[in-house]
Amino acid sequence: MFKRLIKKIIGDPNDKIMDELQITVDEVATLEPRFQALNDDEIRGEVQKLRERALAGEDLDDLLPEAYALVREASVRTTGLRHYDVQIMGGTLLHQRNVVEMKTGEGKTLAATLPLFINAIQGKGCHLVTVNDYLVKRDGGWMGKIFHFLGLTVGCIGSQDFSALYDPEYVNPGADLEDERLVHWRPSTRKEAYLADITYGTSSEFGFDYLRDNMVTDRERLVQRGQNAAFIDEVDNILIDESRTPLIISGPASQSGKEYTRFSEYVRRLKENTAEEDEEPNGHYDIDHKSRSISLTELGLAEIEKRIPEIDHDAGDSLYDPRFFHxxxxxDNALRAQY
Structure with missing residues (x-):
């Protein structure tokens, strides 16, 4: 009863949101006849003007009605699908960084083309994140017709180093030729796929590429060009369920494995120091059980240095010289593991 009373006094906040969304829907509808009267080249000319305004710094929100009206018209001409008003609303909410729930069959794939387009015209790239490789190729290839018509490039990334660019003139002989949405992916480098205006991919592949980019020492080996905007399909699955699985990059142990084995042998015959603090050490290492740490005595350090062939102890070399410090x-790890 109290909630009903509050609503009566201040109104339902959802009503305000819906009113604002309806204004956008009406603005897009008003522009529709104007774009319907243009030919294909003139439509692309309008897109170029929009891009120039976005690059000049004009607020994307001010460009939104025109952008969405252009995407709606491009969709009708290339796929035969016209964005419903509810999809215009959903696309607007996505652009405003909201989570939008749409039931299966309500056209979320088509709705996502709207915020993808308006966030891609700045030339900084835009990502569509989905749950598996099949949806990456299917949705990217299906909606790629719309973006290609509007003059935007579309890339996709998948597992096993798969990456490609949408090209309606190309037919992949290895794809399922019965599904046109899958056949126009021309193989490309990973970097080229990220340089596209819009890139479709799975959350794990976007994440692993980000981690790998943070490990390279040469800028030329970077594949991503930065993070501008991303729209997430199945957001509950990706941000809640999948987020419990950490992304871990691993590789062969190679030389480090040999080093661990070698130092394990070096420390195996060391003896613990039992002398008091004011006495000369009679062992090779001290253990501090309180801090759970272990350290070599002078005897222990000398013993270890004698066993490491790279160190010439007689020439004054020390384990703590910069060239041996690694x-x-x-x-340290061998001591901890052994004792």
Whole structure:
């Protein structure tokens, strides 16, 4: 009863949102006859004007009605599908960084073309994140017709280093030729797929590419060009369910495995120091059980240095010289593992 009273006094906040969305729907509808009267080249000319305004710094929200009206007309001409008013509303909410729930069959794939387009015209790239490789190729290839008509490039990334660009002139002989949405992906480099105006991919592939980019030392090996905007399909699955699985990059142990084995042998015959603090050490290492740490005594350090062939102890070399300091990592781990 109290909630009903509050609503009566201040109104339902959802009503305000719906009123604002209806204004956008009406603005898009008003522009529709104007764009219907243009030929294909003139439509692309309107897109170019929109891009120039976006690059000049004009607020995307001010461009939204025209952008959405252009996408709606392009969709009708290329796929035969016209965005319903509810899809215009959903696309607007997505552009405003909201989570939108749409039932299966309500056309969320088509609705996503609206925020993807308006966020791609700035030339900074835009990502569509979905749950598996099949949906990446299917949705990207299906909606790729619309974006290609509007003069935008579309890329996709998948598992096993798959990456491609949408090209309606190309037919992939290895694809399912009965499904036209899958056949026009021309193989490309990963970097080329990310340089496209719009890139479709799975959350894990976007994540792994980001991690790998943060590990390279040469800028030329970077594949991503930055993160501008991303729209997520099945957001509950990706941000809640899949987020519980960490992305971990691993590789062969190679040389480090040999080093661990070598230092394990070096520390195996060391003896614990049992002398008091004011006495000369009679062992090779001290254990501090309170802090759970272990350290070498002077005897222990000398013993280890004698066993490492790279160190010339008689020439005054020390394990803590800069050129040998990387070996202390393996020594520390061997001591912890052994004792």
């Amino acid at each position: 070996l202390t990592y393996y020594l």
